[in-house]
Amino acid sequence: MKSAEFLQSLEFHGMANRQDLIETSYPDTLHWIWTRPHIRFKEWLQSGTGIFWIAGKAGSGKSTIMKHLADTPSISLRLQNQEAITGKGRGVVVAACFFDYKGSRMAKSAEGMLRTLLYHVVSLRSNLFHAVEDEFRRMKQQHGGIIWNLRILETCFLAIIQHSPQTRFFFLVDALDEYEGEDAVVAELFTSISEACTKNLQLCVSSRPHIDFREQLNPSEMLLMENETGGDIRKYTSGIFEKFIQRHGDTYRTLVNQIIVHAQGLFIWVKLASRELLRAAKRGEDIESLLKRLQGMPQELDDIYQRILDQLDPEDRNEARTMLAITISTPEYLTPLQLRYAVHFATGKYTDFNTYLAETRILAVCGGLLEFEETDSPYEGLEPTLQDMYSTKAYPGIVRLAHHTVFQFLSKSAPETLEATETDGKLITGNVLLLNACINALVDLVEQTSIETLHEERGRASSTLVERDWPESNLEIEANARLRFYVFVLQWWITCAQNAEWETNQVQLVINLLETKK
Incomplete structure (x- = not known):
C-alpha cells in the first residue's frame, strides 16, 4: 500500500x-537560546530525550521563537552532527505543529x-509508513473507510x-494553551508520549505557565520567555x-530604557x-x-x-468596529480587498475597490x-470546481489580527466594543454582519452578475496585459478579489448563518434577513 493515500487522509x-x-523574528534576536548557560537548550538537544518547555506570558514571544526554531536548519544539522559524532548514524x-487559536476545530485539537x-x-520519510500500514488497513476495513480518531x-x-530505532525524532509543538479542551488533557497526552518513546524522541513545547502544565508536563528543562527577551x-x-x-542621542536612549522597563518582557x-x-x-x-x-x-494587554x-x-x-467584528468572526482569513467587499456588502460603506484603498483604510x-x-493561498482544501475560480497568480496576502491576545480581548469584550444596536433593539454581531454580507453578495451574484461574467472580466484584463506586456493591473486584481469573495461566500455562507444563529440565539433575525432579500 502506498503512503499517498495515508498522507491525503491526514490533511x-x-x-x-x-x-x-x-x-x-526581528533581525539578530533569539540567538541567546543557544548561548546562555542557564537555559541549557543546547545541552538538552544533545541529551536526546524528554520535554523542553518554553513557557511565558501572553505576548512574550513564545510562538515567534518556536517559528524561529522550526524554520532554522541549525537544529537538524546539530542533530545530524551529533549522530555522526556518536557513531549511531x-x-x-x-x-x-502550531495550534491555531482562530483556526478550525481540527486546528485546535489533539487529533x-x-x-x-x-x-x-x-x-519526509515515506518508508516509515510501513510501521502503520497494517493499522491503517485495519481501520479502513473496520469502519468501511478512513475515519480518524484520537486513539x-x-x-x-x-x-x-x-x-523506527534508526530514526531520531524532534518535534516542536506551539501554544498548548490554545488547545480546545482542558490543559490537563493535552499535558497528559504529551507526558505519556514522551515517557513511551524515551530512546529516540524529543519534544519542545510552548505555552503559558498554566498550573496544569506546571504540574503534569514534567519537562527535562524549561525557560521563561519574559526573563530572557530584554536584549x-x-x-x-x-x-x-x-x-x-x-x-x-541620550534623550531617546532614555526612552528606549523606559520602554524596556515598562514592557516586562512582553514583545x-x-x-x-x-x-x-x-x-x-x-x-513633534x-x-x-x-x-x-x-x-x-497601561501594563495589561487588555x-x-x-x-x-x-x-x-x-x-x-463604526468602520473599525465592522472590520474588527468581521475579522474575528470569519471562518476563513480574508484578503484586504475581500474584507472591503465584506464590509461593503454588510453595510453599503464603499463604492471604490482597489488594493491601495483597502489596505490604507485598514491601517488608518x-x-x-x-x-x-x-x-x-489557504484555499487548497476547496473543491476543485472552486479552486478553478482562483487566479493562478501568487496569493495576495491576508488580513490578520496583530496578536492572538487581540482575538481573545475582542471576543470577550465584543458586547461593549464590537456590537452595534439597530433601531429594533437587536444586537448585530460580527457573525450577523458577515451573514448579511454573504446574503447581499449572493443576491448580487444572482441578480447583477455571475461567476462566468467575472471570469470574462478577468480574461479581458489578462489578455490586455499579455498584449502590452504589463504586470497585473488594478482591473485584474479587482476582478480576482471580487471573484475570491464570491467563492468565499459560496463556501461559507451556511456556516456564517449557523454562527449568527448560535451566537445571537435569534433565529427570527436570520430568517428576517433572508426574507428581505427575496
Whole structure:
C-alpha cells in the first residue's frame, strides 16, 4: 500500500496556516537560546530525550521563537552532527505543529496536532509508513473507510516512533494553551508520549505557565520567555527609534530604557507602545511628552487594547468596529480587498475597490490591531470546481489580527466594543454582519452578475496585459478579489448563518434577513 493515500487522509484545511502567519523574528534576536548557560537548550538537544518547555506570558514571544526554531536548519544539522559524532548514524526527522487559536476545530485539537506531525513525518520519510500500514488497513476495513480518531492516531504515532530505532525524532509543538479542551488533557497526552518513546524522541513545547502544565508536563528543562527577551526588546526599540537616537542621542536612549522597563518582557506590548510613541514623535512631541505618554500607558494587554479603541477617530469607529467584528468572526482569513467587499456588502460603506484603498483604510482606522501577512493561498482544501475560480497568480496576502491576545480581548469584550444596536433593539454581531454580507453578495451574484461574467472580466484584463506586456493591473486584481469573495461566500455562507444563529440565539433575525432579500 502506498503512503499517498495515508498522507491525503491526514490533511485538513488550514493545517499550516498558523505557522505561516506568525511574525518572523526581528533581525539578530533569539540567538541567546543557544548561548546562555542557564537555559541549557543546547545541552538538552544533545541529551536526546524528554520535554523542553518554553513557557511565558501572553505576548512574550513564545510562538515567534518556536517559528524561529522550526524554520532554522541549525537544529537538524546539530542533530545530524551529533549522530555522526556518536557513531549511531541515525536519520533525523524534524517536524512542527502550531495550534491555531482562530483556526478550525481540527486546528485546535489533539487529533489535528497528531495528524499534522504524522503528515510531516511520512512526507519526509515515506518508508516509515510501513510501521502503520497494517493499522491503517485495519481501520479502513473496520469502519468501511478512513475515519480518524484520537486513539487510532496515537497508536499510529507511537508505532512509527517505537518501530523506527534508526530514526531520531524532534518535534516542536506551539501554544498548548490554545488547545480546545482542558490543559490537563493535552499535558497528559504529551507526558505519556514522551515517557513511551524515551530512546529516540524529543519534544519542545510552548505555552503559558498554566498550573496544569506546571504540574503534569514534567519537562527535562524549561525557560521563561519574559526573563530572557530584554536584549531583544532593546534591539527592536533601538531600531524603531534609530533616526531619533542618531539626532538626539541620550534623550531617546532614555526612552528606549523606559520602554524596556515598562514592557516586562512582553514583545507585543513593546510593538504597540512603540508604534504610538513613534507616531507622537513624528508629530513633534518632545522627549518629556513622550516619557509622560509612556508613563500613562497601561501594563495589561487588555487595557492597552481598550486604550487603542478609545483613541480611534470618532468618525472611523463604526468602520473599525465592522472590520474588527468581521475579522474575528470569519471562518476563513480574508484578503484586504475581500474584507472591503465584506464590509461593503454588510453595510453599503464603499463604492471604490482597489488594493491601495483597502489596505490604507485598514491601517488608518483600526489602530494597528489589524495587519497584513503575505502567505500562500489557504484555499487548497476547496473543491476543485472552486479552486478553478482562483487566479493562478501568487496569493495576495491576508488580513490578520496583530496578536492572538487581540482575538481573545475582542471576543470577550465584543458586547461593549464590537456590537452595534439597530433601531429594533437587536444586537448585530460580527457573525450577523458577515451573514448579511454573504446574503447581499449572493443576491448580487444572482441578480447583477455571475461567476462566468467575472471570469470574462478577468480574461479581458489578462489578455490586455499579455498584449502590452504589463504586470497585473488594478482591473485584474479587482476582478480576482471580487471573484475570491464570491467563492468565499459560496463556501461559507451556511456556516456564517449557523454562527449568527448560535451566537445571537435569534433565529427570527436570520430568517428576517433572508426574507428581505427575496
